[in-house]
Amino acid sequence: EDQVTQSPEALRLQEGESSSLNCSYTVSGLRGLFWYRQDPGKGPEFLFTLYSAGEEKEKERLKATLTKKESFLHITAPKPEDSATYLCAGLGVIQGAQKLVFGQGTRLTINP
Amino acid sequence: DTGVSQDPRHKITKRGQNVTFRCDPISEHNRLYWYRQTLGQGPEFLTYFQNEAQLEKSRLLSDRFSAERPKGSFSTLEIQRTEQGDSAMYLCASSLGFYSTSEAFFGQGTRLTVV
Numbered sequence: 001e002d003q004v005t006q007s008p009e010a011l012r013l014q015e016g017e018s019s020s021l022n023c024s025y026t027v028s029g030l031r032g033l034f035w036y037r038q039d040p041g042k043g044p045e046f047l048f049t050l051y052s053a054g055e056e057k058e059k060e061r062l063k064a065t066l067t068k069k070e071s072f073l074h075i076t077a078p079k080p081e082d083s084a085t086y087l088c089a090g091l092g093v094i095q096g097a098q099k100l101v102f103g104q105g106t107r108l109t110i111n112p
Numbered sequence: 113d114t115g116v117s118q119d120p121r122h123k124i125t126k127r128g129q130n131v132t133f134r135c136d137p138i139s140e141h142n143r144l145y146w147y148r149q150t151l152g153q154g155p156e157f158l159t160y161f162q163n164e165a166q167l168e169k170s171r172l173l174s175d176r177f178s179a180e181r182p183k184g185s186f187s188t189l190e191i192q193r194t195e196q197g198d199s200a201m202y203l204c205a206s207s208l209g210f211y212s213t214s215e216a217f218f219g220q221g222t223r224l225t226v227v
Contacts, residue, residue, distance in 0.1 A: 042221070043118075043203055043218035043219050044218045101157065102154030103154050104154045
């Protein structure tokens with residue numbers, strides 16, 4: 001069964017303290033690995049899609065990387081406004097239909 | 113077109129009542145997804161449309177749930193005889209393309225509370 005697991009479940013950092021979030025996946029016929037940011041009470045906001053192992057993408061203080069089994073979201077010198085839940089999702093193809101399989105998210109808190 | 117739009121944003125209903133949610137995808141996006149998210153969990157896939165065709169339904173989608181996408185434009189998700197366990201955020205997402213991958217953009221969700 002397709003599965004995406006994120007760790008840690010929650011992470012508390014001081015402002016400026018860099019760290020990484022992990023996403024491990026087993027998704028049939030993986031077509032892409034997606035990262036989203038979600039603020040409380042809102043829908044997920046698209047950040048990145050990674051398509052192949054070795055690929056990297058950056059946006060401001062965030063950098064996403066992909067291997068054959070996992071993806072990392074690196075956060076460099078975070079600010080309090082980076083506090084949110086970060087969701088990882090694998091895009092799989094089952095019987096010709098594409099669907100996103102999400103992890104449970106990592107709740108990130110950046111203290112000033 | 114500024115993004116995926118969902119209506120209503122919040123819905124409180126009594127157990128046993130029927131509710132219907134609407135999703136307007138980004139214009140020209142041919143794929144539309146419905147997800148359900150409970151507190152502290154990631155979104156769970158419910159169903160998926162390519163144009164007007166409903167291609168897959170999750171086991172989570174009981175007989176009380178039905179989704180439509182007439183003419184391949186907006187979509188509706190109806191829940192009949194609501195139960196307290198249906199309380200969740202219902203998210204809609206849309207994307208462009210057929211067999212290529214592309215970004216899926218989400219709406220703000222409809223928060224359902226069954227009392």
